[in-house]
Amino acid sequence: MKYLCLVYLEDEKLRAVPDRECAACGDGFRKSGLLVAAEALQPVETATTLRVRNGRVSITDGPFAETKEQLAGFYLIEARDLNDAIQTASKIPPAREGSVEIRPIRELDPR
Amino acid sequence: MVVTDPVHETVNAVYLSDSRRVLATLIRLLGDFDAAEEALHDAFRAALEQWPRDGVPANPRAWLVSAGRFKAIDAMRRRARFDPLDEAGAAAEIAAVDAPAWADAESIEDDRLRLIFTCCHPALAPDAQVALTLREVCGLTTEEIAQAFLTPAPTLAQRIVRAKAKIRDARIPYQVPAHAELAERLDAVLRVIYLVFNEGYAASSGAVLTRHDLSSEAIRLGRLLVELLPEPEAVGLLALMILHESRRAARTSSDGELILLDDQDRSLWDRGQIEEGARLVEQALSSGTAPARGSAAGERRRVGPYAIQAAIAAVHAEAPSSDATDWAEIVGLYDALARVDASPVIELNRAVGVAMRDGPAAGLMLIDVILARGDLLDYRLAHAARAELCRRLGRTADARASYERALALTRQGPERRFLERRLGELGN
Numbered sequence: 001m002k003y004l005c006l007v008y009l010e011d012e013k014l015r016a017v018p019d020r021e022c023a024a025c026g027d028g029f030r031k032s033g034l035l036v037a038a039e040a041l042q043p044v045e046t047a048t049t050l051r052v053r054n055g056r057v058s059i060t061d062g063p064f065a066e067t068k069e070q071l072a073g074f075y076l077i078e079a080r081d082l083n084d085a086i087q088t089a090s091k092i093p094p095a096r097e098g099s100v101e102i103r104p105i106r107e108l109d110p111r
Numbered sequence: 112m113v114v115t116d117p118v119h120e121t122v123n124a125v126y127l128s129d130s131r132r133v134l135a136t137l138i139r140l141l142g143d144f145d146a147a148e149e150a151l152h153d154a155f156r157a158a159l160e161q162w163p164r165d166g167v168p169a170n171p172r173a174w175l176v177s178a179g180r181f182k183a184i185d186a187m188r189r190r191a192r193f194d195p196l197d198e199a200g201a202a203a204e205i206a207a208v209d210a211p212a213w214a215d216a217e218s219i220e221d222d223r224l225r226l227i228f229t230c231c232h233p234a235l236a237p238d239a240q241v242a243l244t245l246r247e248v249c250g251l252t253t254e255e256i257a258q259a260f261l262t263p264a265p266t267l268a269q270r271i272v273r274a275k276a277k278i279r280d281a282r283i284p285y286q287v288p289a290h291a292e293l294a295e296r297l298d299a300v301l302r303v304i305y306l307v308f309n310e311g312y313a314a315s316s317g318a319v320l321t322r323h324d325l326s327s328e329a330i331r332l333g334r335l336l337v338e339l340l341p342e343p344e345a346v347g348l349l350a351l352m353i354l355h356e357s358r359r360a361a362r363t364s365s366d367g368e369l370i371l372l373d374d375q376d377r378s379l380w381d382r383g384q385i386e387e388g389a390r391l392v393e394q395a396l397s398s399g400t401a402p403a404r405g406s407a408a409g410e411r412r413r414v415g416p417y418a419i420q421a422a423i424a425a426v427h428a429e430a431p432s433s434d435a436t437d438w439a440e441i442v443g444l445y446d447a448l449a450r451v452d453a454s455p456v457i458e459l460n461r462a463v464g465v466a467m468r469d470g471p472a473a474g475l476m477l478i479d480v481i482l483a484r485g486d487l488l489d490y491r492l493a494h495a496a497r498a499e500l501c502r503r504l505g506r507t508a509d510a511r512a513s514y515e516r517a518l519a520l521t522r523q524g525p526e527r528r529f530l531e532r533r534l535g536e537l538g539n
Contacts, residue, residue: 042280042281043280045273045276045277046276046277046280046281047281048234048281057295058233059233059234060233060234061233061234061235061236061237061239061277062236080284081282081283081284082232082234082281082282082283082284083283083284083286083288083292084284086234102281104280104281104282
């Protein structure tokens with residue numbers, strides 16, 4: 001069984017935990033065979049919301065998911081840049097019904 | 112430094128004509144807006160020092176790009192020395208790699224398009240697209256943009272900083288969209304330009320009805336876009352803006368009061384602009400049915416909403432008076448517009464055209480259908496148009512109610528006074 005563990009932080013606490021601590025935790029999990037994937041995210045200001053309606057892709061700034069919408073799944077994708085990521089994300093089927101938030105990964109700084 | 116120094120004047124002239132092109136290329140070479148802006152300033156500072164001594168180079172733009180690039184690489188290397196683990200060192204090496212393509216004329220022209228498409232990227236907030244375009248493509252200062260949009264300067268500066276951070280962190284690429292995405296992305300660019308134009312043409316709030324600078328900036332942007340990417344809709348938008356602009360002198364009285372199209376002194380319309388606008392409409396409509404650049408053979412690009420709106424403006428512009436306007440043609444064009452871009456506002460404009468063609472009762476019936484459907488109930492121009500038609504039909508009480516509704520919804524000084532005047536003229 002796999003479990004998704006989601007991390008929530010207030011804006012001003014985004015850097016409260018040192019990156020090296022998170023990196024070490026990830027390394028430990030990986031060595032014990034516990035980890036599938038772990039990434040930190042860029043702040044919410046970098047988010048882009050994608051929807052597909054009637055076959056047309058619409059893009060907006062921000063994480064403006066409807067409050068009725070809940071986190072229903074995730075795809076961790078590899079892309080050259082945001083346009084490339086949009087191309088791939090527009091093929092995710094639930095984009096037709098709800099919205100897909102595209103958020104860039106932040107590389108941990110292990111120092 | 113003496114201001115009358117001819118070399119100094121040359122530097123100023125080159126700044127005015129070329130600083131945006133140089134910036135656009137530096138952003139591509141350095142991959143970062145802020146670094147490119149800093150490099151641009153360094154390059155012009157170097158020009159002020161070196162050109163008086165060494166003479167003005169044969170190709171000032173290439174000189175500035177090259178100087179800016181070396182200054183930026185220098186700065187990155189200095190930073191790398193202090194902070195050896197920083198990415199700056201690697202970035203400096205990447206930027207220092209000789210890119211023989213950077214100077215060729217075609218990629219430099221493309222840089223300006225890249226800059227426009229990046230500033231108008233749909234992943235940026237609409238407000239930010241407008242601010243960034245005016246700042247980076249037009250070279251307006253943050254203060255100028257803030258003033259034009261009646262926004263506090265710090266708010267506007269913050270908007271620009273956030274947009275640049277998103278471009279960097281979400282990695283919005285510096286590129287002209289691929290053909291498959293071009294139409295949609297071009298729409299976003301056209302929307303930004305038209306928004307800037309409208310903000311200047313009819314400020315949505317405040318005492319001054321026209322803010323000329325923003326309109327001329329939008330037309331300048333429109334011309335640049337047509338020069339770089341002569342798509343039918345880009346040509347259509349340019350035509351539309353120029354045709355609106357041709358009526359500027361007739362739109363307001365000497366004391367700043369609003370004058371409706373029907374009542375305008377048509378001798379004040381700018382004939383030169385009308386001719387240019389009409390020529391562009393022709394171009395947009397004819398290229399709209401020809402195979403578009405880069406499209407598969409036989410594929411025809413549909414005439415879009417900007418070209419059709421421009422055609423409507425051209426019919427008005429070429430009519431000697433309101434009565435002599437070809438209202439049947441206008442209604443037909445609104446039908447065409449509704450087919451490509453159906454909306455209640457277009458329906459309203461069509462209804463006004465029908466009123467002119469078939470009489471106020473016919474138009475009023477159509478407006479009442481729109482309002483009964485619940486559309487445009489908060490749109491001041493729907494109530495103003497209804498009031499106008501009721502007045503012509505002698506339905507004074509209905510006219511009064513609609514003028515009052517329009518008045519309650521308007522935020523613009525001149526428009527408010529116009530409606531008050533009309534109400535006053537109704538009598539009892």
